[in-house]
Amino acid sequence: MRMKKILVGFMFGIIIFTSLALAVNLDFNIGVEDKIFFPNETIPINISIINRETTFSARNATLGVYIGKREYTFELGDIKAGDSLLKEIILPEFPPGDYIIKSQLNYTGFFDERTTLETYNSFHVRFPEMERLPRNIVIKSFSIPENITAGETYTISIRVSNEGNVAGDLIVRLSSLDVSTSKELHLEPGNSDTVNLNVKLYNPGVSIIEARVYAIVNSIKYLLVYDIATVFVRESNIAKLSLSKLELADEPDNKINQNDMVILKINILNNGTWLASKVNGILSSSIPEIEIIKSEGDFGIIPKNGFSNAIFEIKTSNAKIGSAELNLDVTYTDGLGEHSISIQIPITLSEGSEICRSNNDCQEDQICSNNRCVVISCECGEIVNHQCIKYDCCNDLDCEEGYICSNYSHVCEPSKEIKADVLIATSSKLKSNDDYNKALREYRETILKEGLTSFYILVDSQKVQELFNIQPANSSDWKSVKNVLDKIIYKVEPDYLLIIGGVDIIPQPPAKTESKIPTIPTSDDRYTDIDLDGIPDVSVGRIPDSKDNIIEPIIKGLDSSIKLRKIKIFNKVILGDICLFSPPLCPGISDVNLLSNAIFDKNCKNNEYCYPAPPYCIDLKCENKREFYNYLLNSDIINLNAHGSPFSFSALAADRKWYNVLNSEDLYKLQFNTNPILFTIACHGGTIDCEEYGCITKRGNVFSFLNNGVAVYIANTRYGYGGLTAKYLSNFYKNIRNGKSIGEAILSMKKEELQNSYTDFENAVIYEIQVYGDPTIRLIGV
Amino acid sequence: MQKELILIVILTLLIVISGCIKQEPKSIKEANICGDNICGATEDCNNCEKDCKCKSNEYCSDIGTCRKSVCGDETCSSEENITQSCCEDCGCPSNKICNKIIQTCQEKAVISEEDVRKVANDYLNKNNINGTIIEIIDTYYKNETIKQVNIDCKTEEIPYPCQIILYINDKGEIVEEIRTV
Numbered sequence: 001m002r003m004k005k006i007l008v009g010f011m012f013g014i015i016i017f018t019s020l021a022l023a024v025n026l027d028f029n030i031g032v033e034d035k036i037f038f039p040n041e042t043i044p045i046n047i048s049i050i051n052r053e054t055t056f057s058a059r060n061a062t063l064g065v066y067i068g069k070r071e072y073t074f075e076l077g078d079i080k081a082g083d084s085l086l087k088e089i090i091l092p093e094f095p096p097g098d099y100i101i102k103s104q105l106n107y108t109g110f111f112d113e114r115t116t117l118e119t120y121n122s123f124h125v126r127f128p129e130m131e132r133l134p135r136n137i138v139i140k141s142f143s144i145p146e147n148i149t150a151g152e153t154y155t156i157s158i159r160v161s162n163e164g165n166v167a168g169d170l171i172v173r174l175s176s177l178d179v180s181t182s183k184e185l186h187l188e189p190g191n192s193d194t195v196n197l198n199v200k201l202y203n204p205g206v207s208i209i210e211a212r213v214y215a216i217v218n219s220i221k222y223l224l225v226y227d228i229a230t231v232f233v234r235e236s237n238i239a240k241l242s243l244s245k246l247e248l249a250d251e252p253d254n255k256i257n258q259n260d261m262v263i264l265k266i267n268i269l270n271n272g273t274w275l276a277s278k279v280n281g282i283l284s285s286s287i288p289e290i291e292i293i294k295s296e297g298d299f300g301i302i303p304k305n306g307f308s309n310a311i312f313e314i315k316t317s318n319a320k321i322g323s324a325e326l327n328l329d330v331t332y333t334d335g336l337g338e339h340s341i342s343i344q345i346p347i348t349l350s351e352g353s354e355i356c357r358s359n360n361d362c363q364e365d366q367i368c369s370n371n372r373c374v375v376i377s378c379e380c381g382e383i384v385n386h387q388c389i390k391y392d393c394c395n396d397l398d399c400e401e402g403y404i405c406s407n408y409s410h411v412c413e414p415s416k417e418i419k420a421d422v423l424i425a426t427s428s429k430l431k432s433n434d435d436y437n438k439a440l441r442e443y444r445e446t447i448l449k450e451g452l453t454s455f456y457i458l459v460d461s462q463k464v465q466e467l468f469n470i471q472p473a474n475s476s477d478w479k480s481v482k483n484v485l486d487k488i489i490y491k492v493e494p495d496y497l498l499i500i501g502g503v504d505i506i507p508q509p510p511a512k513t514e515s516k517i518p519t520i521p522t523s524d525d526r527y528t529d530i531d532l533d534g535i536p537d538v539s540v541g542r543i544p545d546s547k548d549n550i551i552e553p554i555i556k557g558l559d560s561s562i563k564l565r566k567i568k569i570f571n572k573v574i575l576g577d578i579c580l581f582s583p584p585l586c587p588g589i590s591d592v593n594l595l596s597n598a599i600f601d602k603n604c605k606n607n608e609y610c611y612p613a614p615p616y617c618i619d620l621k622c623e624n625k626r627e628f629y630n631y632l633l634n635s636d637i638i639n640l641n642a643h644g645s646p647f648s649f650s651a652l653a654a655d656r657k658w659y660n661v662l663n664s665e666d667l668y669k670l671q672f673n674t675n676p677i678l679f680t681i682a683c684h685g686g687t688i689d690c691e692e693y694g695c696i697t698k699r700g701n702v703f704s705f706l707n708n709g710v711a712v713y714i715a716n717t718r719y720g721y722g723g724l725t726a727k728y729l730s731n732f733y734k735n736i737r738n739g740k741s742i743g744e745a746i747l748s749m750k751k752e753e754l755q756n757s758y759t760d761f762e763n764a765v766i767y768e769i770q771v772y773g774d775p776t777i778r779l780i781g782v
Numbered sequence: 783m784q785k786e787l788i789l790i791v792i793l794t795l796l797i798v799i800s801g802c803i804k805q806e807p808k809s810i811k812e813a814n815i816c817g818d819n820i821c822g823a824t825e826d827c828n829n830c831e832k833d834c835k836c837k838s839n840e841y842c843s844d845i846g847t848c849r850k851s852v853c854g855d856e857t858c859s860s861e862e863n864i865t866q867s868c869c870e871d872c873g874c875p876s877n878k879i880c881n882k883i884i885q886t887c888q889e890k891a892v893i894s895e896e897d898v899r900k901v902a903n904d905y906l907n908k909n910n911i912n913g914t915i916i917e918i919i920d921t922y923y924k925n926e927t928i929k930q931v932n933i934d935c936k937t938e939e940i941p942y943p944c945q946i947i948l949y950i951n952d953k954g955e956i957v958e959e960i961r962t963v
Binding site (some may be wrong): 414491531656685 | 810910
C-alpha cells in the first residue's frame with residue numbers, strides 16, 4: 001500500500017515536472033508612455049510577446065486588455081518558437097483619472113493546456129488647465145431596451161447631469177461596432193438633460209455600446225465621462241439570396257452561341273430580412289462543351305431587398321443548342337453566420353457563333369464570316385492567327401508512295417520498308433482523272449479506317465525501279481507484269497491485290513491450265529500464285545475499265561465498295577433460270593438448290609426469295625417484269641443463275657423458248673438502288689478479254705454492272721459448269737457467312753477446291769471465277 | 783593571332799556539332815542501308831545478301847526474291863529430274879501423259895477412239911441430246927488416265943454455248959459428266 005502511494009506520487013511528480021519543463025517560455029510585457037495624458041488624447045500602449053522556446057509554439061494566443069470598464073480582445077494566432085510579437089494598441093480617450101492596464105495572454109501549450117499570463121501597467125489622465133472645462137458631468141442613466149433585434153431601430157436614452165460649477169457645451173455620443181451617433185447638448189451647472197439617440201445594431205450576439213460625454217472647448221473634444229452597457233442583439237431574419245437576372249455583357253447579338261466567349265453579369269437578389277455580406281460566388285459547369293473562363297465573382301454586400309452583381313466569363317465550344325444550366329456556389333454571411341448555397345443559372349444556347357465584325361472578335365480557331373464566328377476546319381494543320389496552316393502531310397496517303405507521314409513533324413519521310421495490306425496495281429495506260437484520283441483516295445481512306453493500309457503502284461513506272469529495284473513492266477505482257485507484281489508482293493506482303501483497269505491496262509493472264517473451256521480461261525489468280533504451285537496465295541480483285549477506255553466503271557466500283565460497307569441488314573435474292581436447259585426435268589435445280597441452301601439454308605422451292613425466270617425476267621414475254629426489276633435493283637446480295645454471254649443472261653422455259661433475263665440494252669441502263677454483291681454461274685458472265693467475243697465494250701456485263709452500282713461482281717471468264725461452278729460459289733458464300741472478306745472467301749474456296757480437284761479441267765473451272773470489285777469488303781451478318 | 787585562334791576553335795566546334803546532328807534520309811534509297819539488318823524495299827538477295835539472305839532451302843531468283851523449288855514452277859530442277867517427282871515441270875515421253883495429281887507420267891487409257899465415240903453417242907441418244915463430238919483428249923482423272931470427250935451440244939434453238947464433257951475410263955464407263963450452264 002505504501003509502495004503504491006510512492007509510485008503514484010512519483011508519477012505525479014514526473015507529470016508536474018514535465019509540464020513545467022515543457023511550458024512555453026514567453027516574455028509578456030505591456031508598455032505605456034511614461035507621461036500624463038489629457039482627456040482629448042488617445043492612449044497608445046505597446047504589447048510585447050517573445051517566445052523564447054526553441055521548439056514549442058504558443059498556439060491560438062488571445063490578448064485581453066482591460067482598463068476600467070473597457071475591454072479589448074485581440075486574436076494573435078500562433079506565436080512560434082523564437083518569434084517576437086510587438087503590437088501597438090491605440091486606446092481611445094479616457095476621462096481624467098488613474099487607470100490600471102491589465103493585460104491577459106491566453107494560449108495553448110504543448111499538452112493542449114490553456115495557459116494564462118497576466119501583466120499590468122498604468123497611466124494617468126488629468127484635466128487640462130482651463131477654467132471653462134466642466135469637471136463634474138455625470139451620466140445619470142443609460143437605458144437600453146432589453147430586447148434588441150438586429151437591424152431594427154431603437155431609441156437609447158442617456159441622461160446627463162452637470163453637477164459641477166462650470167456650464168458646458170457637450171457632445172453625447174453612442175459608439176459600438178455597428179453604430180456611431182451623437183447629439184450636442186448644453187448643460188448649465190446643476191442641470192440635467194436626457195438625450196435620445198436612434199440606433200440600429202446589426203451584429204447579432206453580445207455587443208458593447210459605449211455612451212460618452214465630451215466637452216467642447218475651443219473646438220477640442222475632451223472626454224469627461226463614459227459608461228458602458230452590454231446588450232444582446234437578437235438575430236433577426238436571414239438573408240435569402242436568389243438569381244435576379246442574367247445579363248450578357250459585350251454580346252452584340254445578346255445570345256450565347258454554340259461557339260462563343262460570353263461575359264455573364266449575374267445579379268443576385270436578397271429578398272430576406274437580413275443583409276448578406278461577404279457574398280462570393282464560384283461558377284461551374286457540368287457540361288463539357290461549356291468552359292468557365294472566369295469562375296470567381298465578388299458580390300460584396302447585398303442589403304435586404306437589394307441586389308448585387310458579379311462578372312463571370314464562359315466559353316462554349318460546339319455546345320448543344322437549347323437550354324442548359326450552370327451552377328453558382330455562393331457563400332455569404334448574414335445574421336445567422338456563414339452560409340453556402342447553390343443557385344442554378346439557366347442559360348439558352350443558340351445556333352451558330354456570335355456576331356462578329358472581324359476575326360479578332362472570334363476565338364483563335366474561328367474566323368468571322370458573314371458576321372458570324374465560324375470554326376475553322378483544320379483537321380490537317382495548325383491554326384495560327386485565325387488561319388489554318390496546313391501540315392505537309394497528315395497520314396501516309398498524303399505522301400508519295402514509299403514515303404510515310406511522320407506523326408511528329410507532319411513531313412513525308414522515306415520508308416525503310418514498304419508493307420501494306422492492300423496492293424493496288426495499275427499501269428500508266430490508265431486514263432486517270434481528278435474524279436478517279438478522288439475516288440481512289442476516298443477508297444484508301446475508307447479501308448484505312450478498317451485498319452487496312454494500301455500501296456498504289458503503276459507497274460510500268462520508274463517508281464518500280466526506284467522502290468523495288470526491278471525493271472518496270474511491259475504492261476502489255478502479262479508475264480512482265482507478273483514478274484513485277486511477284487517482286488512487289490514479295491516485298492510488300494499484301495493480303496489483297498486490287499488490279500485497277502481492264503485488259504488494256506493490266507492483261508488478264510491465262511490460267512495455269514491446259515484445259516480449254518472452250519479456250520483456256522483468263523484468270524488474275526496467275527498474278528497471285530507467288531510460289532508457282534498453281535494455287536493462288538493472295539486475294540485478288542479487279543475493277544476494270546472497258547475497251548472504250550471509259551473510266552466510270554472504276555470510279556463507280558470504288559464508290560460502291562465504300563457504300564456497300566455501310567449496309568448492316570442485307571436483302572438477298574436468287575434470280576434467273578432455275579431449271580437450266582430442260583424443263584420439266586430441270587437438271588439445274590440441284591445447282592440452284594445448292595446456292596439457295598448456302599444463302600438461305602433452304603431449297604429454292606421453299607424460298608420466298610427465289611424468283612425463277614420466267615416469269616421473273618425482263619423479256620416482253622415475262623409476266624413479272626416489274627417485280628423482277630424491283631428485286632434486282634433493291635437487293636444487296638444477288639445470285640443470278642442463267643445462261644450467259646459477256647453481254648446478257650437468258651433462261652430456257654418449258655416451252656423450249658428463250659427468255660431474256662437481262663439483255664445488253666437493259667444491262668447498260670440499269671440503275672441499282674443498292675450497291676450489291678452479285679454472283680453468277682453463267683457462262684462468260686465475267687469475260688473481259690478479247691479472245692472469244694472480241695474486246696468487250698462498255699455494254700458488257702462486267703462494265704455495266706460496275707457502272708450501274710454493283711460493288712462486287714463475281715463471274716466466269718469462260719463456260720460455267722453445272723455441278724462445279726455452283727458448288728464453288730456456294731462454298732464461297734459459306735465462307736462469307738463465316739466472316740471472311742470477299743477476297744478471303746474466294747481465295748479460301750479456291751485453295752481448297754484446287755487441292756481436292758480430280759482433273760485439270762476442274763482447275764480451269766476454279767481459276768476462271770473472277771472477282772470484279774473490291775476484295776476487301778467483309779459482309780457481317782449475311 | 784588571338785582572333786584567328788578563336789575562329790579556328792569556332793569552326794572546329796561547328797564541324798563537330800554538324801557531325802553529331804542526324805541527317806534524315808531524303809529518298810528511299812538513302813533510307814535503305816545495306817548492312818543494317820533490315821531488308822529494305824530496294825534491297826534484295828541479289829544486291830544485299832547481308833540484309834536479305836535466303837533460307838537454306840531457298841534460292842535467290844533473278845528478280846531478287848527468295849524462292850523454294852516447287853513442282854509446277856515450270857523449272858525442272860535436278861532433284862525433280864532425278865527423282866522424277868514432277869512431270870509437270872520435267873515433262874513426259876510422247877506416249878505418256880502427266881498426271882498432275884500424282885506428278886507421274888502414266889500410260890494413256892487403253893480404249894480405242896471408236897469405243898469412246900460409241901459410248902458418247904449412246905449417252906447422247908439416251909438423253910435425247912443433239913450433240914457433236916468435238917475432240918477426245920487423253921487426260922487424267924484422280925490417279926488414273928482417262929479419255930475426256932468434249933461434245934458441242936449447241937443447236938439452232940440454243941443461242942448460248944452448250945458443252946458436255948464426258949470422262950470415259952478404259953472399261954468404257956462414263957465416270958463423270960459435266961455440262962455447261
